[in-house]
Amino acid sequence: YILKNNTAKSVIEYEKNEDYWDAENVNYDTVKWTYNDGSDPDGLFKAFEEGTLSAARVYPNSPGYKDVLAAYPDGVTWSLPGGATYNVTFNFNRGTFDATSKTTDVEKADTQAAIRNRDFRLAILFGFDTRSYRAQNVGDEGADNSLRNTLVPTQFVTIEGKPLGDSVQTNLQALDTEAFGDVVLAEGQDGYFNPEKAKQYIEKARATLEAEGVTFPIHLDIPVNAKAEVSVNQVKSLKSTIESSLGxxxxxxxxxxxxxxxxxxxxxxxxxxxxxxxxxxxxSGWGPDYVDPSTYLNIYDSRTGDMLKTLGLEGSALVEGEDPSKEAKEAIGLAEYDALLDKANAIFENTDERYAAYAEAEAWLLNNVIQIPVNSDEGLPRVTKVVPFTKPDGWAGIAANKLKYVELQDDIVTVDQFDEAHEKWLADREAAK
Structure with a gap:
């Protein structure tokens, strides 16, 4: 397709490139993406009903969901979880306080000290009910569908025929049996939420931090787009479960x-x-550019990581002069992570060995709670006229957003049609291995 219009916060429009080498497999002359600011969740279904949209996300918690079920009782299907991972991040070196409830420099310093304390981060991890958080977006029915407990999807690659996630879990449990001995990293469930464990770690953190002069309670600012109804409900859920778990x-x-x-x-x-x-x-979220664990794990390389800013940090190799976040990186031990990345990246001859080394790096990342994985992209309820599984499949790169081969049908896709197509897709994929 050739880009014809890109209007910020409005539309992106494409026109078929008739000179494309395989134009016969590009089935539509024009494509139009419309912007959604999240302020009117039910508006998407209305646009679908009016014929403006060929597919529309629907929201089980919204008042208008009853209209969806009334119109299409067998027409709400769920997309499969995707390769991107969305997470909750900590700011290890906050330098801006325009949006804050803090009133003193002491409060700011106390919060920074707490966030740099691993026991405190463990308390947040175990006190955060990610299932309840996700349910604000997709309803209780779909709350488990796309939960993810790792940055790299557990099935992304294999090590000696077994999923990468198996090796990550073994390494994580070995690093700290007390904290993670009973944690299961499999997708589709909340592997961490444990209020009792959360209380144990907040007590440990408080004892250490109070000895350093920190005053409790610790106040954590979390920003949200006030117009995005679902996002507001999600951060309210996060607030509720963390405060309930930790007090x-x-x-x-x-x-x-x-x-x-x-x-x-x-x-x-x-x-x-x-x-x-x-x-x-x-x-914060990240999707893979290629099929190798480095595409995820390099984002927190303390020298060049693409997503360091979401941790309040800078890439030391990317700034002139002294790294302004050097102290923060030392406090959380990111040099150890860099060393694990370097070890894995130096292995080229044997992919099993390479992936096993990256599994060690991810285990370190999880053990130190540098970020909290929450859910994948997709795994969402929708009404659609896109023929199931005509869209190209792939973990990485542009495959997930390609429109080549995509077909539309006149009627809505039913659950039975989707399930039948899914079974065939799985069988075809297995046969192709």
Whole structure:
């Protein structure tokens, strides 16, 4: 396709490239993507009904969902989980406080000290009910569908015929049996939520931090786009479960309601690590560019990582002069992670050995709670006229967004049609191995 129109916060329009070498497998002359700011979840289904959209995300928690089921009782299908992983990140070196409930420098310093404490981060990990958080987006029925407990999908690659996630879990449990001995990393379930364990770690963290002069409770600012209804409900869920698990005498989550532009500037689009205006954030996610674990794990390389800014850090190889986040990196031990990445990246001859080394690196990342994996992309309820599994399949790169081969049908895709096509797709994929 050739790009014909790209209007910010409105539409992206494409026109078929008649000179493309395989144009006969490009089935539509024009394609139009429409922008959705999240303020009107039910509006997508209305547009589908009007014929404006060929497919529309639907929201089980929305008042309008009853209209979806009334119109199409057998027409809500669920997309398969994708390769991108969305997570909650900590700001290890916050430098901006425009969106905050903190009133003193002491409060700011206390929060930073807490976030740099591993026991504190473990308490947040075990106190965060990711299933309840995800249910705000997809309803209780689909809450488990796309839960993910690792940055790299557990099935992304194999090591001696077994999923990568198996090796990550073994390594993680070996690093800290007390914390992770009973943790299961398999997808489709919350592998960490454990309020009792959360209480144990907040007590350990509090004892250490109070000995250093830190005052409790620790206040954590989390920003959210105030217009995005689902996102607001998700951060409210995060606040509720963390405060319930840890007690508000220990941790208070302060939701910062921002405009969309303020939210993006404070988080994902922050120009530097220091510009990140949050203590914890859910404005972070990453999808693979190629099929190798490095495509995920390199994003937190302390020298060149693509997503360091979502941790409040800078790439030491990318800044002039002294790294402004050097102290923060030392506090959380990122040099150890770099060494594990270097070890894995030096292995070229044997993919099993290479992937096993990357499994060690991911286990370190999880053990130190540098970020909290939450869910994959997709795994979403929708109504659609896109013929199931005509879309190209692939973990990485542009395959997930390609429109080549995609077909549309006149009627809505039913659950039975989708299930039958899914079974055939699985069989064909197995036969192709």
């Amino acid at each position: 508000t005498d220990n941790v208070v989550v302060d939701i910062q309601m921002l405009s969309e532009d303020q939210y993006l500037q404070s988080t994902y689009q922050a120009t530097t690590g220091a510009a990140g205006d949050f203590d914890i954030s859910n404005a």
